[in-house]
Amino acid sequence: xxxxxxxxxxxxxxxxxxxxxxxxxxxxxxxxxxxxxxxxxxxxxxxxxxxxxxxxxxxxxxxxxxxxxxxxxxxxxxxxxxxxxxxxxxxxxxxxxxxxxxxxxxxxxxxxxxxxxxxxxxxxxxxxxxxxxxxxxxxxxxxxxxxxxxxxxxxxxxxxxxxxxxxxxxxxxxxxxxxxxxxxxxxxxxxxxxxxxxxxxxxxxxxxxxxxxxxxxxxxxxxxxxxxxxxxxxxxxxxxxxxxxxxxxxx
Amino acid sequence: xxxxxxxxxxxxxxxxxxxxxxxxxxxxxxxxxxxxxxxxxxxxxxxxxxxxxxxxxxxxxxxxxxxxxxxxxxxxxxxxxxxxxxxxxxxxxxxxxxxxxxxxxxxxxxxxxxxxxxxxxxxxxxxxxxxxxxxxxxxxxxxxxxxxxxxxxxxxxxxxxxxxxxxxxxxxxxxxxxxxxxxxxxxxxxxxxxxxxxxxxxxxxxxxxxxxxxxxxxxxxxxxxxxxxxxxxxxxxxxxxxxxxxxxxxxxxxxxxxxxxxxxxxxxxxxxxxxxxxxxxxxxxxxxxxxxxxxxxxxxxxxxxxxxxxxxxxxxxxxxxxxxxxxxxxxxxxxxxxxxxxxxxxxxxxxxxxxxxxxxxxxxxxxxxxxxxxxxxxxxxxxxxxxxxxxxxxxxxxxxxxxxxxxxxxxxxxxxxxxxxxxxxxxxxxxxxxxxxxxxxxxxxxxxxxxxxxxxxxxxxxxxxxxxxxxxxxxxxxxxxxxxxxxxxxxxxxxxxxxxxxxxxxxxxxxxxxxxxxxxxxxxxxxxxxxxxxxxxxxxxxxxxxxxxxxxxxxxxxxxxxxxxxxxxxxxxxxxxxxxxxxxxxxxxxxxxxxxxxxxxxxxxxxxxxxxxxxxxxxxxxxxxxxxxxxxxxxxxxxxxxx
Numbered sequence: 100x101x102x103x104x105x106x107x108x109x110x111x112x113x114x115x116x117x118x119x120x121x122x123x124x125x126x127x128x129x130x131x132x133x134x135x136x137x138x139x140x141x142x143x144x145x146x147x148x149x150x151x152x153x154x155x156x157x158x159x160x161x162x163x164x165x166x167x168x169x170x171x172x173x174x175x176x177x178x179x180x181x182x183x184x185x186x187x188x189x190x191x192x193x194x195x196x197x198x199x200x201x202x203x204x205x206x207x208x209x210x211x212x213x214x215x216x217x218x219x220x221x222x223x224x225x226x227x228x229x230x231x232x233x234x235x236x237x238x239x240x241x242x243x244x245x246x247x248x249x250x251x252x253x254x255x256x257x258x259x260x261x262x263x264x265x266x267x268x269x270x271x272x273x274x275x276x277x278x279x280x281x282x283x284x285x286x287x288x289x290x291x292x293x294x295x296x297x298x299x300x301x302x303x304x305x306x307x308x309x310x311x312x313x314x315x316x317x318x319x320x321x322x323x324x325x326x327x328x329x330x331x332x333x334x335x336x337x338x339x340x341x342x343x344x345x346x347x348x349x350x
Numbered sequence: 351x352x353x354x355x356x357x358x359x360x361x362x363x364x365x366x367x368x369x370x371x372x373x374x375x376x377x378x379x380x381x382x383x384x385x386x387x388x389x390x391x392x393x394x395x396x397x398x399x400x401x402x403x404x405x406x407x408x409x410x411x412x413x414x415x416x417x418x419x420x421x422x423x424x425x426x427x428x429x430x431x432x433x434x435x436x437x438x439x440x441x442x443x444x445x446x447x448x449x450x451x452x453x454x455x456x457x458x459x460x461x462x463x464x465x466x467x468x469x470x471x472x473x474x475x476x477x478x479x480x481x482x483x484x485x486x487x488x489x490x491x492x493x494x495x496x497x498x499x500x501x502x503x504x505x506x507x508x509x510x511x512x513x514x515x516x517x518x519x520x521x522x523x524x525x526x527x528x529x530x531x532x533x534x535x536x537x538x539x540x541x542x543x544x545x546x547x548x549x550x551x552x553x554x555x556x557x558x559x560x561x562x563x564x565x566x567x568x569x570x571x572x573x574x575x576x577x578x579x580x581x582x583x584x585x586x587x588x589x590x591x592x593x594x595x596x597x598x599x600x601x602x603x604x605x606x607x608x609x610x611x612x613x614x615x616x617x618x619x620x621x622x623x624x625x626x627x628x629x630x631x632x633x634x635x636x637x638x639x640x641x642x643x644x645x646x647x648x649x650x651x652x653x654x655x656x657x658x659x660x661x662x663x664x665x666x667x668x669x670x671x672x673x674x675x676x677x678x679x680x681x682x683x684x685x686x687x688x689x690x691x692x693x694x695x696x697x698x699x700x701x702x703x704x705x706x707x708x709x710x711x712x713x714x715x716x717x718x719x720x721x722x723x724x725x726x727x728x729x730x731x732x733x734x735x736x737x738x739x740x741x742x743x744x745x746x747x748x749x750x751x752x753x754x755x756x757x758x759x760x761x762x763x764x765x766x767x768x769x770x771x772x773x774x775x776x777x778x779x780x781x782x783x784x785x786x787x788x789x790x791x792x793x794x795x796x797x798x799x800x801x802x803x804x805x806x807x808x809x810x811x812x813x814x815x816x817x818x819x820x821x822x823x824x825x826x827x828x829x830x831x832x833x834x835x836x837x838x839x840x841x842x843x844x845x846x847x848x849x850x851x852x853x854x855x856x857x858x859x860x861x862x863x864x865x866x867x868x869x870x871x872x873x874x875x876x877x878x879x880x881x882x883x884x885x886x887x888x889x890x891x892x893x894x895x896x897x898x899x900x901x902x903x904x905x906x907x908x909x910x911x912x913x914x915x916x917x918x919x920x921x922x923x924x925x926x927x928x929x930x931x932x933x934x935x936x937x938x939x940x941x942x943x944x945x946x947x948x949x950x951x952x953x954x955x956x957x958x959x960x961x962x963x964x965x966x967x968x969x970x971x972x973x974x975x976x977x978x979x980x981x982x983x984x985x986x987x988x989x990x991x992x993x
Contacts (some may be wrong), residue, residue, distance in 0.1 A: 260891040
């Protein structure tokens with residue numbers, strides 16, 4: 100049984116200039132008719148430089164969620180090509196909206212990362228920065244190390260011409276018991292760039308709380324996570340929008 | 351498979367299925383040999399169509415059978431029963447015409463074919479239609495999938511059962527049409543059921559096909575639209591927006607960037623296109639007929655010229671320069687590849703020998719100095735009036751002196767008056783200012799004249815032109831010697847770009863027309879092709895976005911199709927540089943080399959000519975400079991004598 104918490108918080112630099120949060124996320128369990136539960140987590144970070152980055156992030160999560168749901172209900176096995184199809188669906192939705200609003204696709208620029216976890220298999224994908232940390236319960240690692248360095252202000256977006264080439268996909272038959280997805284704003288706190296590993300002291304306390312929580316009480320934790328992401332101790336380390344999804348099925 | 355029978359009741363067993371189309375499938379008929387195939391309809395054939403097929407078989411003659419896959423015999427479900435299909439000639443070793451006119455296709459399917467071949471094919475396509483028309487038939491649905499071309503440029507028509515046929519006064523209509531090959535006056539028809547097509551309609555389709563063949567696969571109605579909103583191809587046709595026409599600007603159209611235009615054709619042929627694609631053509635019999643095209647293209651065939659630089663280039667001899675060379679230089683598009691030129695460096699050219707010939711041509715040297723020395727110059731004498739005045743002035747001066755002496759000696763009191771009178775006498779002198787200024791002007795003019803004569807002398811009779819040519823030849827020599835180095839560098843680069851070129855070749859195998867891309871139907875594919883986008887390799891975001899009617903949604907579909915393929919591409923570092931890439935590079939350099947060699951080889955001749963010209967100028971200009979020198983010396987002396 101998956102227990103999930105997720106929260107997005109507007110960055111301090113955005114609060115000052117009154118820009119709403121440009122991050123968006125989705126995390127929920129989708130159950131298919133044959134009774135299998137799939138945890139679907141999506142994080143998208145709208146580019147601060149893009150006029151409609153937040154809308155891009157929103158469209159990305161919304162569209163991908165629908166595509167993934169459709170794919171899960173379809174008996175066809177999910178492979179890399181299917182994942183590419185989800186990305187193409189997101190791009191279609193963004194391009195269509197851009198055409199309709201006389202905007203350029205780059206106005207919707209956003210990064211995109213996600214995970215789909217079944218009892219015995221896992222799919223991860225990512226375009227641009229942010230990261231996914233996955234753990235089997237004993238082994239923990241970063242699925243795709245971020246392309247850019249900790250401070251470099253360059254990243255890839257799902258709206259770019261080369262999006263499909265910049266797309267990382269990993270389909271494994273490994274069972275994943277804990278997963279964290281986060282945007283670039285959290286990345287600096289959650290990863291140890293020197294050792295290229297997850298920064299355990301960041302995750303462990305939160306995961307510990309979650310593991311011991313009853314599923315019904317997880318919703319309240321979303322609020323707490325949001326508070327935490329907005330806390331001064333976080334804000335003095337990053338002024339960017341922050342999104343974090345944490346999930347565990349460890350008892 | 352059920353048994354089929356021909357009209358004589360003979361049983362015709364079918365062989366392997368060779369292909370399937372919308373209407374029916376084509377089967378081999380082994381008992382009748384390799385050249386006969388059977389088309390069998392998927393569905394029951396209407397009574398009208400059955401009558402049409404029977405009449406076509408009856409009306410087929412040798413001409414029709416030669417140019418078209420004409421129905422040769424009907425096939426019936428039972429002896430004398432329902433017609434299910436027909437026998438026809440198999441069109442073997444032919445390719446659909448767009449595999450010839452699309453530049454990317456051509457490089458793969460017809461690599462050795464040049465523009466002369468395209469002109470021939472255009473002519474043969476016209477001749478095929480002329481034959482159909484002379485029988486009273488009309489194709490109705492002319493489109494690139496209907497014409498097949500062989501390696502000898504012979505064109506064959508297929509899908510004859512859809513033609514509009516008239517046999518014994520009975521008309522069987524053509525009920526299909528391809529929108530982007532449909533004439534303006536028939537655009538917007540949702541169905542061609544009951545529509546009688548005319549030869550003039552066919553002549554529109556023919557002109558479209560010929561335009562594609564002669565001008566590198568461009569659709570004449572697909573251009574850059576400067577107006578507001580979308581200009582889809584069908585709308586552009588309906589509104590006669592011929593993008594390459596003389597008045598295209600007034601219709602808000604310009605040809606796509608880097609396209610080859612009718613300017614490379616004889617004016618006569620450009621006029622035929624003009625007539626075919628503009629409003630007057632839509633009038634009764636307004637468009638050029640197949641016969642007119644045959645005539646015009648035959649005339650073009652006899653005026654073709656081979657490019658001096660590149661054997662793969664053939665062009666209309668009325669042009670001052672090879673349009674394919676210009677196009678290659680301007681856009682980097684190689685429309686024709688020369689198989690002969692792939693072995694660079696083989697030529698009879700010998701630089702050392704040639705250079706010796708060049709250096710043995712002696713410079714005419716500096717122009718000899720031509721002065722007035724040795725000339726016997728007599729100044730022009732002063733006019734009598736001035737001489738007299740000057741003599742009188744002498745007397746007056748003596749008188750003035752005398753007056754003062756006399757006055758001082760006799761009446762010193764009146765000295766002051768004497769001084770005034772003497773002064774008047776002394777200074778009244780002789781007035782020669784008019785003569786002086788005339789001589790001064792003459793002198794100035796002569797000086798001016800001499801200096802321009804001298805300048806011309808130095809230029810025409812001096813060695814400047816000779817030395818300039820020599821310098822030019824020297825720099826060509828340096829360029830030629832550097833070419834080998836440059837080629838080596840480019841090959842090095844090729845080695846470095848090996849991944850890119852492998853990727854390019856990989857993507858170039860994916861033709862848009864063979865793939866389903868969401869939102870990109872046949873018409874859009876034609877538009878893309880006319881903007882030079884035939885394969886996945888040609889797709890970039892900016893290239894597609896710049897085409898009218900392609901928004902971000904469609905552009906995204908195309909880009910993602912390409913990038914999806916690109917994801918599948920696996921680089922093989924062991925493969926090395928593709929020989930075809932080396933061939934193109936060699937060709938480019940061979941072309942450059944030939945060009946420089948050609949100019950160098952003309953060097954000795956040109957140098958001798960320049961030398962001869964200079965020496966000739968020396969004798970021809972000598973009188974002129976002599977006269978000028980003499981005139982100057984004379985004017986100088988004339989002025990000097992004024993004192």
